[in-house]
Amino acid sequence: MTRxxxxxxxxxxxxxxxxxxxxxVLAELEGVDETVLDNADLLRQVLAEVLTQAGATVRExxxxxxxxxxxxxxxxxAESHASVHTYPEIGAAFVDVFTCGDKAKPELxxxxxxxxxxxxxxxxxxVDRGHGAADTRS
Amino acid sequence: MTRxxxxxxxxxxxxxxxxxxxxxVLAELEGVDETVLDNADLLRQVLAEVLTQAGATVRExxxxxxxxxxxxxxxxxAESHASVHTYPEIGAAFVDVFTCGDKAKPELxxxxxxxxxxxxxxxxxxVDRGHGAADTRS
Numbered sequence: 628m629t630r631x632x633x634x635x636x637x638x639x640x641x642x643x644x645x646x647x648x649x650x651x652v653l654a655e656l657e658g659v660d661e662t663v664l665d666n667a668d669l670l671r672q673v674l675a676e677v678l679t680q681a682g683a684t685v686r687e688x689x690x691x692x693x694x695x696x697x698x699x700x701x702x703x704x705a706e707s708h709a710s711v712h713t714y715p716e717i718g719a720a721f722v723d724v725f726t727c728g729d730k731a732k733p734e735l736x737x738x739x740x741x742x743x744x745x746x747x748x749x750x751x752x753x754v755d756r757g758h759g760a761a762d763t764r765s
Numbered sequence: 766m767t768r769x770x771x772x773x774x775x776x777x778x779x780x781x782x783x784x785x786x787x788x789x790v791l792a793e794l795e796g797v798d799e800t801v802l803d804n805a806d807l808l809r810q811v812l813a814e815v816l817t818q819a820g821a822t823v824r825e826x827x828x829x830x831x832x833x834x835x836x837x838x839x840x841x842x843a844e845s846h847a848s849v850h851t852y853p854e855i856g857a858a859f860v861d862v863f864t865c866g867d868k869a870k871p872e873l874x875x876x877x878x879x880x881x882x883x884x885x886x887x888x889x890x891x892v893d894r895g896h897g898a899a900d901t902r903s
Contacts, residue, residue, distance in 0.1 A: 647857045653789060653892060686829055691841055701839045701846055703829055707859070708839055708848050719785045721845070721894060723863070754791060754892075756859060 648757035649707055649727035654737045656720045658747020664713035664720060667691070667698045673743045674700050674711055681736035683709070683726060706731045711740075720744075725756075786895035787845055787865035792875045794858045796885020802851035802858060805829070805836045811881045812838050812849055819874035821847070821864060844869045849878075858882075863894075 663669065667690040675685045684705035691699050696716055702709040706726035713720040722740060724733035734753060741749040801807065805828040813823045822843035829837050834854055840847040844864035851858040860878060862871035872891060879887040 647793075647852050647855055647859075649859065651791065651861075653894060655785075655895060687827060689825060689827060689839075689841060691824055693843075699841060699846065701827075701841055703827060703837060703839055705831075707850050708837065710846050710863075712845050712863075714785050717785055719895075721785075721787065721863075723789075723861075725848075725850075725859075725861070756791060757793060757857075 646727075646758055648755070649725055650733050651707075651723065651725040651754045651756050652733040652737055652751050653754065654722040654724075654741075654749055654751035656722060656741055656744060656746040656749045657718060659713075659718045659720060659744050661696075661715035661718055663744055664715040664718065665692070665696050665698060667700070670698055670700050670711055670713065674702055674709060674740065677736050677739035677743055678702060678704065678709055678724070678731075680739055681724075681732045683724075683731035683733075683736065704731070709733075709736065718747075720746075722749075722751075784865075784896055786893070787863055788871050789863040789892045789894050790861065790871040790875055790889050791892065792860040792862075792879075792887055792889035794860060794879055794882060794884040794887045795856060797851075797856045797858060797882050799834075799853035799856055801882055802853040802856065803830070803834050803836060805838070808836050808838050808849055808851065812840055812847060812878065815877035815881055816840060816842065816847055816862070816869075816874050818877055819862075819870045821862075821869035821871075821874065842869070847871075847874065856885075858884075860887075860889075 687703040698713045700711040709724045724736045726733045825841040836851045838849040847862045862874045
């Protein structure tokens with residue numbers, strides 16, 4: 628398996644990605660139907676789809692269902708990883724999308740996920756990680 | 766599988782954990798031996814060990830090795846998740862540990878991981894996520 632970052636040295640016309648750097652989006656979804664948030668198969672499928680639509684390369688997705696409710700989904704990406712932790716009892720979920728390079732758009736992945744799950748609202752902040760990146764944007 | 770958070774309502778003597786809230790530690794390790802950072806089996810084992818030592822409950826760990834180098838490890842926790850993304854060519858790694866509740870100590874997990882991998886230095890910041898938590902501490 629080839630990792631997206633560091634990129635080949637011939638990448639042109641983009642922000643250099645051969646760096647120890649990435650964008651980590653931390654998000655919270657609210658107002659989601661509780662049956663959606665307790666459906667591990669649906670969440671796996673939707674997360675993989677929105678990540679792909681947002682330009683990421685999904686390598687593996689695992690999910691666990693908890694008792695009495697709640698699901699965690701982790702996605703291994705060529706660009707890094709994504710996660711969803713759901714709380715059906717309050718219609719909420721924590722979401723992470725961490726990517727390197729310019730191809731994957733982590734904020735778009737969160738927006739698509741929020742739409743696909745029918746959330747009433749979501750908040751997100753982006754942390755620029757690694758060399759030369761220390762700011763947090765909301 | 767029982768999720769750690771929300772906690773049973775009879776939890777006493779601790780910060781309430783039956784909330785949509787958690788601590789997400791974002792860290793970068795540097796000065797790590799490149800052979801260590803390219804050894805997926807070692808990284809899986811060490812990550813699971815330090816998470817357990819730090820009070821977390823590890824449910825599943827997956828790892829992928831990339832070409833020409835680099836490893837990603839994802840750990841499913843009862844408390845949320847942890848990840849390691851390595852860059853052997855520069856001796857560096859991104860680390861995340863996201864936990865809810867009071868039992869698991871995500872900063873301790875990062876400190877133990879840094880020690881176990883023999884990193885020359887590490888930085889970390891903690892993001893308090895969810896309801897009633899919006900600050901970032903470094």
